[in-house]
Amino acid sequence: MKTYKILFIVSLLISFGLLVIVSPTIFAAEKKLVKIGFIGPLTGPNAAVGLGARNGADLAIRQANERGDLPYKFELVVLDDASDPTTGVAVATKLCTDPMVAAATTHFNSPVGLATIHVFHRYGVPQMFWGGIHPDITNKYNYLEVTRICPNTLVEHANLAKFVVEKLEYKNWSIIYDMTSYGKSCLGAVKPAVTKAGAGILSEDGIAVGTVDFRPILSKIKAIKPSPQVIYFGGVVTEASLIKIQMSELGMKNLYTGVTGLDSETFNDTAKEAAEGTIIIGKAHIGESSPFVKAYKAAGYKEYYEATGPYAYEAVNLIIEAIKKSGPEDKKKLAKTIREMKYRGILGVTEFDEFGQTLSGGLTVKVSQDKKWVLWEDSEYAKGKRSIPGK
Amino acid sequence: MIKELGYERWCHLNNDHILITEDLTINFGGLRAVDGVDFNINKGEVVGLIGPNGSGKTTFFNLITGIYKPDRGRILFAGENIIGEKPHQITRRGIARTFQNSRLFADISALDNVILGMYTKQKTSLLDTIFRYKKVKTELQEGAKRAMELLAFFSEELKKNCLRPVADLPHTDRKRVEICRALASNPKLLLLDEPTGGMSPEETEELMQDIKKIKEQNEEVTIIVIEHDMSVIERIADRVYVFNYGKKIAEGPFSVISKDIKVIEAYLGEETEDVET
Amino acid sequence: MTQFIEQIIFALMLSSTYALISVGFTLFFGAINIVHFSHGDVAMLGAFSGIIIYGLFRFMGSVPSWLITMVIFLLTFIIIGFLGTFFERTVIKPFRKSPLLMVLVATIALGIVIRESVRLFYPQGSNPQVFPKILPQVNYEIGRLLMRFDHLLIFLISFFLISFMFLFINRTKTGLAIRAISQDIEAANLMGINSDIIIAITFLIGSILAGLAGILIGSYQTVVRFDIGLMGGIKGFSAAVVGGLGNFYGAIVGSLILGFTESLSSAYIPGGAPYKDVFAFIIVIFFLVFKPSGILGRAAPIKI
C-alpha cells in the first residue's frame, strides 16, 4: 500500500511538471503579424447581413496587405456570435485574450453588443461597431474602447422626421415595430422625433419576430379614421418587405417609410413592384461606380455586400489607419487614437462624439424606384415625374 | 344480500372473508366482459379460476387490482370497500399480481425487479435519499438480500444471474421473477394469471411445487390462480370458480366442478370454436 | 364590418395552411403512431423546389404560365414524394421498434439537417426567397372589400387536397391497409399486408401533401425562408393534437381554432399582435391538459 501511494505521488508530480512546463510554450507567436477581429452573425436569421459585413472587413484587410505600406501583416479573425449574447461573450473573450489581436469590429445585434462591451472594456481591446444601433451601447457606459461607425436610432429618426414630416408634410402616422431590440429602440426614437416635428401617431402595433402574416394588423390600420398617410415600420428587411407586399394586396396606398433597417436591396428584390415609392432614411450611398463596389465585385465574394458591408469595410480601414498612427502594441493608446481620428473614407468624413458615436454615418434619403433604392435627389419623385403615395 | 342487512353489518359479518365481490360488472362498448360476478374467498384459500379464453378472467383481475373501474357492484378486501382506489393504493393494501404475458421491467436486472416488488414496504423519502443516505443504503441492501433469498427459493440458477437484465432471461425464469416480485411485497392476496403459461410439463411441475411451498411457508396468504392446465388446478386449488362469457357459471371443489354439465359444455363449446377458426 | 370580413378571410387562409400540414401529422400518427417532427421542413423543401423549378423555366424562355404552374405542381409532387419516402427509409424505419423518444428526436435532428442544408447550399439561403407568382393575380372589388383570386384558389386547392387524402384513406384498398396497420401492425402482416410498403406509401402521400402545402404556403406568404418549417411544423402538430391526433376532421378543426385564435387575437386584442403565438400555445396546453385526446379524438383504453 504505502509504496504505491508514494510512487503515485511521485509519478503524478513528474507528469504534472511536464504539463505545466509544456503548457504556455505551445504556439509561440511570430512577429509582425497583427490580427484584427471581426464578430458578427454568420449563422442564424441575420446571417445575410453578417456575411456581407464579413466580406467588407475581409476586403479591407486584403487591400491593406496588398498595399503593404505598413510594417505589419494583417489577418482577419472571423468569429460567429450567431446573434446570441452568450456565444457573443464567449467569442469576444476568445478574441480579447489573443495577444495578437489589436482591435476588433463587431456585432449586428444590440443585445450581443450590450453583453460584449464589458469584455472588450475589461481586456482593453478597442471595439468598433459596424452594426448594432442601440444608443446604450455607446452612451450608457461610454467605455473608451467602444466606438460605433454606424449611426444610432436617435440620429436616424431625427432625419426621418425632418424629411417626411417637415419637408413632405405628412402628419398622420401609423407605427408598426417588431419586438426585437432593434424594433423597440426604433419605436423609442421615432415617437419623440415625429411628435416633436408636429405629426400625430394614430396607431402602434408590435409584431413578434418571424411573423409572416401581417394582414390582420394592416387591415386594422386600414380601418382607422382618419386613415393614416404614413405607415412607418421599425424593423428589418424581411418583415418590412412582407408588410409592403401585403399592403398592396390590401390595396393600401399609404406612404411606407422606415430607417436603415430597410436599406438593403433585398427589400426591393423581395417586394418587387410593391416596393415602389417607399421612402427611407438609408445608410451611406455606395454607388455602383464606387471603388468599394468595384473591388468587392473583383474579389468575387459569394454573398451580396448588403448595407452592412461598407460599414465593416470602413471600420477596418479606420482601425488600420489608427494602427498606422500609434502602432498595434499599446491598445489603450490605440483606443484613444481611434476616438480622435478624423477619417475620410467611403462614408464621407467619420468623427466620433464624446460617446464614441459617429457624427455622420453618411445618412441619406432614399426612395424605391423601379425596384432599386435611389437617392432622393436624383429620383423621379423629387423631380415630380412620379407622385409620392399617400397624399 | 347487502340490501337486506345494510352495508356496515354485512361487511362485519363477512370480515373473515379476505375478498368479496358483489354483482361485479363492467362493459366494454357493447360487450359485457364481467357480468354480475359474486365471489367470496376465505383467508388462506387457494382458489382456481378457470374458463375458456375471453371469458373475463383477466378482466376480473384487472377489476380487483383497480386497473379498470367496474360499472356496477362492490369489491371488499379484508372487509373494506376498495372500489375507486388507484391500483397503487390497492397494492398497498396487500394485493399483488402477475400478468398473463409477464410484464417485467425489461431493461433492469432481475434483482431490481424483485426489489421493486418491495416498494410498498420501503419507507425512505426523498429527503432521506438526499440527506440521510445511510438509511436508504441499509434499506436497499436488506431488500437485495431478501430478493436474493426469494430468487434462490425458486432456483439457484436464477440467483446466479440475477444481475442480468430480465430481457435476457429465458421465458420460465421471467415467469419466476414475476412471481418473486409479487411475493416480495408479502401480500395478503396473491393473484397469479396463468403462471405456467408456455412452460413445459416439468417446469410446470416445478412451479406447482414452488407454489405449494409458498403456501406452506406462510399459511394466511390467499392465492387466486387463473390456469388452463386442469391437472394443476386439480392439485393445488381448494375451490374452483368457472367463468364463461363474463358470468360465473359454477363454483366448488374441482371434483364437483369437473362433473358439472355447464362447465363441460363451456369447454366443449370452446373447442368446437377452435376447430372452426 | 369590411374589416371583420377581411379578418375572417385571413383567419381562414391561415387555417388552411395549418390544416395542410397537420393532416400530414395525423396521417403519420394514425398509420404508425409516430410524430414526424421534420414534416414542416419537408413542406419548406416543397416551397423551395417550386422556386427552383420556376427558375429553370425562366431560361427556357416563353412558356404559358398555366403550364409552368402545372409542371411546378407535378415535379414537386414527384421530388418531395421521393424525398419523403427516402427520409422514412433512412431516419424513421430504423426506430420502429425503439422507444418513442428516439424517433421524436431523430426527426427533430433531421429537421435541423434539412433546414441547415437549405440555408447553406441554396444560393443566399439565409435570406428570404421570393416565391414566384404562379397563380393568376386577379382582384375583385366587393364594396370596400378586396378579394384576391389567387387566395381563393389556394383555399380551394388545399380543400381539395385534404378531401382527396380523406377519400384515399377511407375509400381505397391501400387506405384500408393503412388503417389496418394503424390498428395492429402484427395482425396486418399476418393478413398478408406488406406493412413496409404500406408505411412507405403513407409517407409518400403525406410528404407529397406537405410539398404541395409548401407551394401553397409560399404563394400565400409570397416569401419563404429556410426556417419556416420549424414553426410551421410545431403549429401543424399542435393543430392536429388540439383536434385529436389521428382524426382528419380533428386536424381541420384544430387548424381552424389555431388560425382564428392567431389572426383575431392580433387584430382585436390591443397590443395583442406579438402575443398571438402565446395565445395559440396556451390554448394548445389547455387542450393537452384537460382533453389530451383532442376535440374529436377518442381516449384509447389500456390493453393488459
Added chain:
Amino acid sequence: MKRKEIFEIIPFIFIETLFFTIAYLFLIFEKTYSILGILSGIILFSIFINKIPKLNFFLAKCFSEYKKLAIIYGIIFIIALPILLRNYPYQIFILFNAGLFALLALGLNWQIGSTNIVNFATGASFATGAYTTALLAIHLGWSFWILLPIGGLAAAGIGFILGLPCMKTKTYYLSLVTIAFTLIVYLLLNNLSWTGGPDGIADIPFPKIGNYSFDSTIRLLGLEIPFQANFYYLTVFLVALTFIVDRRLRYSRIGLAWNAIRNDEVAAECQGIDVTYSKVLSFSLNFFFDGIAGTLFAFCMSHISPESFTFNVSITVVAIVIVGGMDNAVGVILGALLMTLIPEKFQVFQNYRMLIFGFIILMMLLLRPKGLFPQTVRKYY
C-alpha cells in the same frame, strides 16, 4: 507483491497522464488539422488498446484495482486544469459552459433517461431560474448565495405547477406541452417590458465571497489564473454535487420507481408506485437543477437576454443526454463536454456547425441508440 504493484502503477499512472495530456491538447489546439489529428489519435489509441488484449486487460484490471487512485488523479487533474490553461481564458470559459450544460443534462436525465419522459422544457426552466434571480438581485440586491437555492426552488415550483396536470398526459402530448411551454416563455421574455424585453437584464452583480469578487484574477504562487477560473470551479462544484444527488437517487426506491415507469406504467402501478407523483417528482427535480444552472448562468454572464433560452437550448440538452448515455450520469457529463467542445473546436466552419450537430445526433441514434455510455447494472454489494 510490492514489485508487482510497482510494475502496475507506474505504467498505469503514465497511461492516465497520457489521457489527460491528450485532453489538454485537444482543449488548447485551435487549428482544425491539429484538432483532427488529436481526434484521430484518440481513435487510433483506442483501437490500439483493443488490438492488444493484454494491454486492454491490464488497463481494465488497474481501473478496477486502483479505482480510488484513478479517481483521485482525475479530480486533481480537474482542479489543476485552470492552472494549465492560465493562458487560455477562452478555453476555461468554454469548460464553464460545458459545466452548465452538464448541470442541465443531469437534470434532464432523470426525465428522459430514467423515466422516459420526453421533456423539451429545459429552455423554460433554465430561463425561470436565470430571470427570477437576476430580477431579485437587481431590484432587491440579494446575494448570489441566497439566490442560488431560490432560483432552484422558483423553477421547481413552476415545474410542480406545470407538472401536476401535464404528467397525466403521455408521450407526444407531454413533449408538445413542454415545447409549447418553452416557446411561450421565450415569447413572453421577448415581449414583456419588466423582463427587459429583447435587451434582457444587464449588470447582474458577480458573485462575491466576503469582499472577493468572482471577476478578479486568481494569484497563486506567482501564477496568474484568469477570473473565468472562479466560475469554472463553482460550476465543477455544483456538477459534483448534482452528480452525487444523481447517484443517491439512482440507488434508491425513487430511482428504481422511475426505471419501472420507464418500462411499464401499469406494472409499476401494480407494485404500489404512484406513477403521477413519481413523474411530477422527477419533473420538479429536473426543474430545480435547471433553475440552479440558470442562476449560475445569470450571475456569471452578468447579462442575460431571451436569445439564450430558445427552443434550441432544449434540443441541445436532449441531444446531450442521448449522445452521452441514457440514465448514466458519467456518460451525460462526458456528453455535455463533447457536445459543447466539438462545435467550439470546429468554429472553423462556423457556418456548418448546426448541420454537423444535427448529423451527430442522427448518427448516434442510428448507430448507438443507447448512447456512448449505456446505463449500468445496479450492484448492491
